[in-house]
Amino acid sequence: MDTAEKLAYVVRSPTEEVLTEEDLRVLFDEGRAIDHYIGFEISGLIHLGTGLMAGAKIADFQKAGITCRIFLADWHAWINNKLGGDMDTIRKVAVGYFKEGMAVSVKIMGGDPDKVRYILGSELYADDPDYWATVINVSKNLTLARVRKSITIMGRQQQEDVNFAQLIYPPMQVADIFSQDLTLVHSGIDQRKAHVIAREVAPKIGRDKPVAVHHKLLLGLNQPPVWPVEKSQMRELLSQMKMSKSIPKSAVFIHDSPEEIREKLRLAFCPAGNIDFNPVLDWAQSLLFRNEGFALEVSRPAKFGGDVVYPTFESLQTAFAAGELHPMDLKKAVAEALTQLLEPARDLFAQPRHAAMLEELREIKVTR
RNA sequence: CCCGACUUAGUCUAGCCUGGUUAGGGCAGUGGACUGUAGAUCCACGAAUCGCCGGUUCAAAUCCGGCAGUCGGGACCA
Secondary structure, eight states: OOOHHHHHHHTTEEEEEEEEHHHHHHHHHHHHOOBBEEEEEEOOOHHHHHHHHHHHHHHHHHHTTOOOOEEEEEEHHTTTTTGGHHHHHHHHIIIIIIIIHHHHHHHHHTGGGGGGGEEEEHHHHHTTTTHHHHHHHHHHSSSSHHHHHHHGGGGGOOSSOOHHHHHHHHOOOOHHHHHHSSSSSEEEEHHHHHHHHHHGGGGGGGOOOOOOEEEEOOOOOOOSSSSSOOOHHHHHHHHHBBTTTTGGGGBEEEEEHOOOOOHHHTTSOOOEEEEEEOHHHHHHIIIISTTOOOOOOEOOOOTTTTOEEEEHHHHHHHOOOOOOOOHHOOOOOOHHHHHHHHHHHHHHSSSSSHHHHHHHHHHHHOOO
């Protein structure tokens, strides 16, 4: 496989940006082993924006010959008060649930979960005697203002009150990258600030700049806080419109039942004819049509036009924009296709061992 | 360590000075109506140990004392 083909895998949807494509091209051309990572706070149930979006890119990366790893950020979750801020709970969930959930997500999107390495944050820190020196080294090259601005990577508002530990989080996230000698760091676009810091700090502390790949965020199913959305503000508002665990109706989880999937999509925000901001279309594009040969099958009563099949996202989008496809029919079709896609995750978590863990997790208070 | 301000539903907040109706409102939420979806709109509804402990009083969110938390300032700067 030549560089162009590999690049195409990296850049394809749902990738939103690569910092920088040129840097990545050089890595491919030199034939160097590329070590990828994506990190997650251990924060509760895995929704499609976490599992499938990351899984999609991991599958692409693997096809491009990149070695992938998933970083289970237990310390970060602890600092950010996830799962009640209880480290024992976080560790248990990380290994017993999160790892399994991410693995099946990778599989669903066409990747090989057995070729993914899973690293627990606390293990990395225990194994690397220089880790905390790296944190300090990174911190010495950051101002307080810069760190404060970067706390949006924790899902916090910039003006929000944070405790001091939360200010240590961004430099730690950057140190994670150097400690693992990563060449390609990956995340949703919401983590961009951390990766930009890593690229800026790298030369100052004698490290190579990692290439950063950011995928777009899956839209939440709920109505955005501002509507209608001006196209010019779309970018700024996008983080508020993303799928969120703390807004239950905005998210479908990887192990949701067919009934839950159907019901959540039924309640989804979906203005007829609108293709600029439409979570249902967005999901179809990002999660369904990326799979080779996928076609969306819509079954509807004859009085509404009868059954139709859309072989490409473009054909679907055009029909919807033209009002040829009613939102309800779209929702039903997408729910059906998603239900099929997520079957492996449902099966996995239906197994007694995993079901128990999931049940336990559902009872643990999910803190923002 | 000292001084001051603040603390009312998920959230923002009114009321406190001048004790006394069911502690009011916005946003969020829930249910319904209307739409072949959702949203918008209209109607209805649920939700608050008034930070904690004690005191005064017939009666305390309201007055007094103590404690805690948050924020701001001061002190310390060998």
